[in-house]
Amino acid sequence: MSALLHVEGLTKRFGGLTAVKNVSFALEPGEITGILGPNGAGKTTLFNLLTGFMRPDRGTIGFDGVPLIGVAPHRIVNRGLARTFQLTRPFIGMTVVENVVVGCLAPRVRAEGHTEARARDMLDRVGLGAKANVMVDALSYGDLRRLEIARELVTRPKLLLLDEPFAGLGTSEIEPLAALIRELHKSEGLTILIIEHRLREFMQLVRRVIAMDFGEIIATGSPAEIVRHPRVIEAYIGRGGDDLEARLGVAPENARGIA
Amino acid sequence: MLAWGSLTKTDVIGAIVVIALLSVVPFVGSRYIVGIMTVALCYAIWASSWDFMSGLTGRENFGHSLFIGTGAYTAGFLNVSFGLSPWWGFPAAAIIAVLFSLIIGIPTLRLRGPYFALAMLSGAVVMQKLSIIFSETTGGQDGLNGLSPMLRSQVSAYYFTLVALVVTVIVLKFIALSPWGTILRAIRGDEATCQAAGINVNFYKISALMISAAFAGFGGALYANYQLQVGPDLFDVALSINIIIMVYVGGMGSIYGAVGGALLLIGLTEGLRSFSEYRLWVYTLILILILFFIPNGVIAPAWVRVREWIIGRSAAFTRRASA
Numbered sequence: 282m283s284a285l286l287h288v289e290g291l292t293k294r295f296g297g298l299t300a301v302k303n304v305s306f307a308l309e310p311g312e313i314t315g316i317l318g319p320n321g322a323g324k325t326t327l328f329n330l331l332t333g334f335m336r337p338d339r340g341t342i343g344f345d346g347v348p349l350i351g352v353a354p355h356r357i358v359n360r361g362l363a364r365t366f367q368l369t370r371p372f373i374g375m376t377v378v379e380n381v382v383v384g385c386l387a388p389r390v391r392a393e394g395h396t397e398a399r400a401r402d403m404l405d406r407v408g409l410g411a412k413a414n415v416m417v418d419a420l421s422y423g424d425l426r427r428l429e430i431a432r433e434l435v436t437r438p439k440l441l442l443l444d445e446p447f448a449g450l451g452t453s454e455i456e457p458l459a460a461l462i463r464e465l466h467k468s469e470g471l472t473i474l475i476i477e478h479r480l481r482e483f484m485q486l487v488r489r490v491i492a493m494d495f496g497e498i499i500a501t502g503s504p505a506e507i508v509r510h511p512r513v514i515e516a517y518i519g520r521g522g523d524d525l526e527a528r529l530g531v532a533p534e535n536a537r538g539i540a
Numbered sequence: 541m542l543a544w545g546s547l548t549k550t551d552v553i554g555a556i557v558v559i560a561l562l563s564v565v566p567f568v569g570s571r572y573i574v575g576i577m578t579v580a581l582c583y584a585i586w587a588s589s590w591d592f593m594s595g596l597t598g599r600e601n602f603g604h605s606l607f608i609g610t611g612a613y614t615a616g617f618l619n620v621s622f623g624l625s626p627w628w629g630f631p632a633a634a635i636i637a638v639l640f641s642l643i644i645g646i647p648t649l650r651l652r653g654p655y656f657a658l659a660m661l662s663g664a665v666v667m668q669k670l671s672i673i674f675s676e677t678t679g680g681q682d683g684l685n686g687l688s689p690m691l692r693s694q695v696s697a698y699y700f701t702l703v704a705l706v707v708t709v710i711v712l713k714f715i716a717l718s719p720w721g722t723i724l725r726a727i728r729g730d731e732a733t734c735q736a737a738g739i740n741v742n743f744y745k746i747s748a749l750m751i752s753a754a755f756a757g758f759g760g761a762l763y764a765n766y767q768l769q770v771g772p773d774l775f776d777v778a779l780s781i782n783i784i785i786m787v788y789v790g791g792m793g794s795i796y797g798a799v800g801g802a803l804l805l806i807g808l809t810e811g812l813r814s815f816s817e818y819r820l821w822v823y824t825l826i827l828i829l830i831l832f833f834i835p836n837g838v839i840a841p842a843w844v845r846v847r848e849w850i851i852g853r854s855a856a857f858t859r860r861a862s863a
């Protein structure tokens with residue numbers, strides 16, 4: 282089994298609602314994969330299960346060959362599985378560089394020392410070097426996303442989970458952030474799993490998309506395949522009758538991914 | 541040491557000036573003033589130890605008197621009931637207070653919500669009740685009396701308390717400026733984000749409470765050994781609230797602000813004696829005005845301003861000198 286992440290039969294219920302239902306998939310090392318699904322599909326819950334913030338009712342998670350169920354969130358990070366949050370909540374009242382230093386203090390990397398220098402290097406890499414000494418309260422939404430990625434990257438993850446990194450960003454901020462993610466993927470050989478509720482952001486970014494609806498995986502394939510998949514179209518059109526292009530962010534006839 | 545957290549030369553000079561001013565109190569003040577100031581220094585130890593846990597991590601503790609009272613009674617028992625030298629009271633008080641911090645902190649600090657704050661509050665209330673109920677060992681309402689004095693003169697007790705405060709502030713400030721302090725402030729920012737950065741949040745919260753309890757218990761023993769008496773009022777909710785107000789007035793999370801807040805409010809209480817029966821009213825009014833109009837506190841923000849002014853002046857002076 283060469284997969285970096287191996288998920289089998291993962292299920293999570295909230296009372297009568299099954300937020301994640303019998304989800305199984307695997308990620309190969311170095312892969313960059315997207316998780317697509319409308320709001321409420323269970324994407325964030327899936328991340329919470331993978332990162333130990335919630336305990337699944339059923340199913341197994343294998344990461345780097347060891348099971349993760351019941352392992353505390355900070356221990357999972359220290360095994361090399363890091364995540365960002367859909368709602369980024371930085372350490373208010375601290376500077377940008379202090380926010381990243383906290384990641385450098387994780388047991389996994391703390392022995393490397395030079396915490397402040399490492400934090401500043403990472404801020405340079407994500408394009409926040411000039412704002413290192415600013416209070417984090419003053420950052421724009423797009424900068425907060427970069428900061429969060431920097432704070433996770435200093436823990437030297439093998440797998441990085443990004444929860445809707447483009448949500449709430451203007452079009453002028455989306456492309457540079459996508460370029461950063463592509464760059465990190467290429468230069469670090471980092472395995473990345475990204476959540477998005479629109480397909481458009483995936484077209485130039487990922488080779489494989491896992492589509493979810495009502496907690497279940499409904500389709501897997503390249504972005505170009507996914508956009509034509511009948512169950513994906515149904516999932517997106519079935520809600521409110523809006524046109525598919527507005528909801529997916531891309532028209533099926535224009536879909537041309539990198540695959 | 542981390543550059544942004546390290547002290548400036550101006551901070552060190554400011555601290556030395558304050559210590560020097562406190563050191564001359566016995567030379568210029570009456571016996572009465574020295575007594576009040578000794579108690580004020582004890583309050584400063586309690587307030588700065590509260591600030592270390594609650595000011596840094598944001599988890600408010602509504603029952604700091606639990607640690608103070610257990611520390612004071614530990615010192616009292618060892619001295620009065622077991623006849624040990626008063627000096628044994630200090631380490632024993634710190635250890636017993638830490639035990640209590642573990643009993644309350646381990647089950648409640650991992651939970652969100654008000655459980656920790658309420659458990660501290662009820663812990664203090666329960667201990668106060670127990671100290672009254674088991675009057676045969678605790679002396680009930682009268683408490684334990686007749687501790688043997690650890691130092692002969694009142695002035696030496698004052699200086700001993702001052703040294704204890706200085707050591708407390710140096711230790712707590714040193715930890716607050718270290719990577720430990722960075723993590724505690726990050727916990728205040730957001731616990732889930734902290735976990736996502738690979739930090740064992742519960743470990744740091746519990747350790748911070750243990751350190752806070754150790755100094756509060758030590759401060760309780762100090763107070764007992766100075767008053768030569770301990771009583772159930774040391775577990776009072778009012779004492780805990782008073783300490784919280786001192787830290788708010790001083791400015792949260794800075795450690796030295798808590799010291800300033802304690803000295804300021806004890807000074808204010810004494811200064812208002814001329815108002816006789818209106819004293820409590822005036823005191824409360826001043827507090828409300830401060831908390832309402834200066835929510836970040838008085839002492840720590842004021843010092844930050846003064847420091848900027850001094851640094852600005854000395855920079856201007858250097859420029860002029862070199863021109």
Ligand SMILES: Nc1ncnc2c1ncn2[C@@H]1O[C@H](COP(=O)(O)OP(=O)(O)O)[C@@H](O)[C@H]1O
Pocket residue numbers: 295298300318319320321322323324325326327
């Ligand atoms: N902690 C929770 N308690 C109860 N229900 C929840 C909780 N978290 C998520 N849900 C529900 O689970 C479903 C999936 O939510 P979520 O995973 O956030 O979806 P997505 O991220 O795909 O938008 C939603 O119906 C949501 O209301």
Ligand SMILES: [Mg+2]
Pocket residue numbers: 324325326367
């Ligand atoms: Mg979500």
